[in-house]
Amino acid sequence: MAQDYYDLLGVSREVSPEELKKAYRRLARQLHPDVNDADDAADRFKEVTLAYEVLSDPQKRSVYDRGGNPMGGGASGGAGFGQGFSFDDIMDAFFGGNNQRGPRSxxxxxxxxxxxxxxxxxxxxxxxxxxxxxxxxxxxxxxxxxGAREDAAPVTCGTCHGHGEVQSVQRSLLGDIRTARTCPTCRGFGTVITDPCDExxxxxxxxxxxxxxxxxxxxxxxxxxxxxxxxxxxxxxxxxxxxxxxxxxxxxHPVYSRQGDQLLCQVTLPMTAAALGTHLDLPTLESDLPEGALDRETAATVPVEVAAGTQSGDTVVLKGQGVQRLRGPGRGDLVVQVVVETPTHVDDEQRALLQQLAALRHEEHPEGTLNASHKNVFGRIKDAFR
Known part of the structure; x- marks a missing residue:
């Protein structure tokens, strides 16, 4: 004897259609072959689906309750499904609710x-x-x-009747499978503008x-x-x-480059200025702005003091002369790098003066000074020859 459909779904004979659907959804989630790999999952899924098909149809349920064959002569053991079963209930079991999206705005x-x-x-x-x-x-x-003329309004689409999508039904082993696609006439809006705006x-x-x-x-x-x-x-x-x-x-910029909120620039000085020290006036970045662009009075130049004995590569840092910080108060610094230029061409008088200076400093035949790292290298080479 076939199993009672009410027992299969775990409901009473007085179950309401809403409670019946909830019970079927719960069992469908548990028994569907895509999520349940038990050997009997597919057969049990077919049984509860057939039971739901019968009990969800008022006419078939009435025939079944009177002891008749609700499938109209077909087997009631679950080998197949009736003609009126909708696959939407299976989709609802996994995705919940009505799977129709409705018209889009x-x-x-x-x-x-x-x-x-x-x-x-x-x-x-x-x-x-x-x-x-x-x-x-x-x-x-x-x-x-x-989108419509002043005296016109969008009308309900005659293809989808305002739903924004059209459905098609395809027969399968699981029953009639309904699929939905965007309405080609209204493009999913549910309405059609028959008299569009000229503009x-x-x-x-x-x-x-x-x-x-x-x-x-x-x-x-x-x-x-x-x-x-x-x-x-x-x-x-x-x-x-x-x-x-x-x-x-x-x-x-032709003079300044930027690194974060710092401004960088290079100043080339003759060796005499680097040795004796000098004073420079650098053009400020504010001088590039049109007059009145800043609220405060803007200086066209900023003084830079180069100390005597400055070496090539030394830097002079001017606090607060850089770029305004994007997040936070204050400005960065202006970093001035000094490059000492050695003359490449001297006349006889200049040469004589340089030779006199070298003699005064006992630098006629300087040996030069090696860096510590270089000295270590040469020291190792000397030790190897010894």
Whole structure:
């Protein structure tokens, strides 16, 4: 004798349709061959599916409760399934709820936009306010983003009847399998714009060039991106705009280079100035800015004192003369590297003076001084010959 369908599903004979579906979902998750590798899982899955097919159909359930054959002459032992069974219940068991997505909204968020802005090093260091010309999608003013003419409105799609998708039924061993795909007529919106706006062609937005004022903070560097919320592309259907990103490109400076919040430069001095010491006036980075760009009074130069006996490669650090810190108060330093230049051509008088200086310093035939690491190398070579 075949097993009782109510017992198979673990429910009473007074079970409601909602409780019956919950019970079947629970068993289907446990017994489906894709998740259960037991030898009898497939057979038990077919049995509970057949039981649910019978008990979920009011007419078949009534026949079964009276002791008749609910399959109309077919076997009731679970070898096959009835003609009216829907595979949607199996999909519900694994994915939960109704698997229909429904129509999608015409109003969608717009895409983000990217704009590159080239500035000089001084503008990057101290910031600026710049007016930009931006070419993006904006809401169509003729239809206010609806996409339809003023005297028209979208109508329900006759293909999907407003669902946004169409279903097809395919016979299989598990019963009738329903599959859904986006409606080709309305593209999933559920409605069709039969009389589109002349300005935007039904999209709800048009391309337009507009002016935008952006504030570049002090301390930005090459590749820094500034986010302007809601200034990007307006979405289809007049949806909310995406964001606009302004990417900074910093021009190469003829004197200064940048390392973090430090400014670096090189100063070439003759050997006499390096030996005796000297005073320099370096042009400031602020001098590259237009007049009135900074609130405070800007000096055109900054003094640099080079001490007597400065060697080539020595540095002079000027505190607080670098780049404004992007995150945090204050400025970095200006690092000046000194390069001592040796004359390559001297006349007779200059040569005589240099020879006189060498004699006074007992440097007519200098032997030179080796670095410690080099001295160790030569010392090892000398020891090897010994």
């Amino acid at each position: 015409r109003v969608q968020r717009g895409q983000d936009a990217l704009l590159r802005l080239t500035i000089n090093l001084a503008e990057a260091a101290f910031g600026l306010t710049q007016e930009l010309k931006v070419d993006t999608a904006v809401t169509c003013t003729t239809c206010d983003g609806s 935007c062609g039904g999209d709800g937005r048009v391309r337009s060039r507009r002016s935008l004022t952006v504030t570049i903070p002090a301390g930005v560097d090459q590749g820094t991106r500034i986010q302007l919320t809601g200034e990007g592309e307006v979405g289809p259907g007049g949806g909310p705009a995406g964001d606009l990103y302004v990417e900074i490109d910093v021009e190469r």
